[in-house]
């Protein structure tokens with residue numbers, strides 16, 4: 296598979312309208328769509344009215360007084376004066392709606408028996424969710440003293456206890472900060488310290504491709520790192536998932552099941568009546584500095600936005616089987632495994648392990664096993680599956696699917712077509728839904744939940760969500776014509792909008808609203824995009840020093856600052872290199888300190904170092920290459936543009952500002968080394 300120029304590749308699809316089989320009668324004309332959309336965004340009042348119509352559909356302890364308070368932009372407050380609770384919406388409200396005995400989560404562990412059948416399946420009804428989250432809430436509050444407003448760090452794999460703890464924390468008005476369990480001890484420590492967490496919830500281990508990963512050991516390490524920084528982790532709660540040996544500090548560590556054993560079965564912890572603009576959670580994400588940012592989300596606005604987008608984009612009905620394959624450690628899992636689907640009383644699948652365990656047909660087998668009707672996954676996963684002969688998927692019946700979207704990075708039309716044909720049987724509504732950690736929920740896509748859809752186009756992100764306005768503009772903020780690359784900005788507030796960055800409101804304004812200050816309050820996404828003649832969006836990739844590795848968002852500066860912590864490394868520069876499967880991979884140029892020699896052993900050691908400092912997500916895909924010097928401008932800034940060009944084998948462009956021509960040669964040489972490394976793979 297070649298990596299093609301995304302602009303040209305996508306422009307070829309501008310007129311490729313596709314009507315999925317069976318949807319012929321439900322196709323909406325562009326005119327009708329535009330009419331509907333324009334009504335929702337005519338002016339500020341229509342925007343407010345539109346979102347209010349969604350707010351009216353969920354439960355509130357107390358109704359809002361004002362839909363949107365935008366008197367202090369960009370600190371928007373939605374449904375001001377209203378009171379609700381995310382746990383209440385996901386559990387109590389569902390029991391009231393008659394879903395007490397409905398299955399909420401079907402969980403499958405990774406291990407399989409000789410016949411390939413899963414060894415462990417757990418089914419939790421809405422009653423189970425309600426009951427267990429109440430019991431957890433009880434000991435969090437009464438045994439561990441968790442208070443309203445406190446933030447608890449969760450470092451849990453894909454087990455039902457993760458959503459249970461999230462719901463329990465929402466119940467008592469505490470916030471969660473979930474750290475993806477593929478992050479290292481150091482990454483976990485940085486996030487726990489920044490969040491001010493005194494409690495970490497984790498598991499003994501998790502199954503990954505048939506092996507046990509000891510999570511508790513990573514937490515032990517993180518706790519030590521926290522202590523070194525003067526931050527005390529008072530309690531570590533451990534869920535016994537695998538039964539592996541773990542080290543134990545009886546003063547600090549406590550088993551989840553032991554805490555639970557002391558709690559009566561039917562205990563009820565009253566839901567905190569949360570203010571609409573109280574905090575529901577923070578989730579760390581990468582930006583253009585070395586320090587991760589804590590995106591801070593609200594209760595009411597987030598709830599309404601998730602309720603609305605889940606309905607519109609996924610159209611979940613009571614008899615659907617829904618499956619989002621993301622990890623809850625990322626925003627996709629927060630929004631479209633936990634809050635969105637549960638608020639709608641969905642039955643959903645949750646899977647612990649790797650997509651290719653015991654073989655790449657695992658997902659297809661699971662779709663067949665449960666009769667999945669709605670599916671949500673990442674382009675990287677699709678491209679990974681595409682490597683194998685399609686017969687292995689065709690052995691399994693995936694014809695139950697009616698909606699199959701993707702998220703996380705641009706989807707190349709080739710992958711879209713494969714997904715639509717092999718998994719979707721050409722009858723799914725399939726869209727590449729664009730959004731970010733900061734937007735809380737989906738911002739673009741096709742809307743089957745309105746009863747009609749626009750025709751599909753391979754690779755498009757589709758139109759923007761109703762009730763939201765956007766533009767694709769140049770550096771000055773002037774709109775660029777269709778088919779030309781520009782920056783993607785969102786020009787009106789929406790309810791899922793992050794409230795601020797945790798403990799850093801200045802950075803919040805700077806990062807998202809700094810670039811187009813002269814234009815008013817435009818939210819800068821950091822993405823390049825194009826618009827087509829229909830007004831649909833085609834996101835091309837990041838415009839800043841953030842890369843998407845297998846859909847995971849990585850700050851290149853985070854990688855660099857991790858690298859220079861190693862005693863052998865003098866300087867490091869990280870850029871994204873396009874990759875036919877992962878989308879992008881981190882390509883790291885390293886210069887060594889005096890006394891260190893280039894060797895394969897050192898390269899391996901640096902990779903291990905990266906694994907320990909950031910985590911396996913970055914380390915396993917990173918290409919590390921040694922150079923004698925990094926190409927720099929005269930003012931000493933590393934020329935990333937040049938490094939990227941070298942990596943892509945593209946012309947170098949204007950190099951007149953380079954420090955010296957030698958550095959260019961070095962970079963070219965580095966390219967040759969990288970190429971050789973790639974060929975070896």
Ligand code: WT7
Pocket residue numbers: 580626627701702703704705706727728729730731732733756820821822834835836837843846847848
């Ligand atoms: C970045 C945000 C929110 C879901 C998971 C990612 C890229 C996301 C798409 C898409 C093209 C996409 C953007 C965005 N992105 N979805 N459908 N097409 N690009 O959340 O980790 O906060 O990353 O992911 O570059 O800025 P995230």
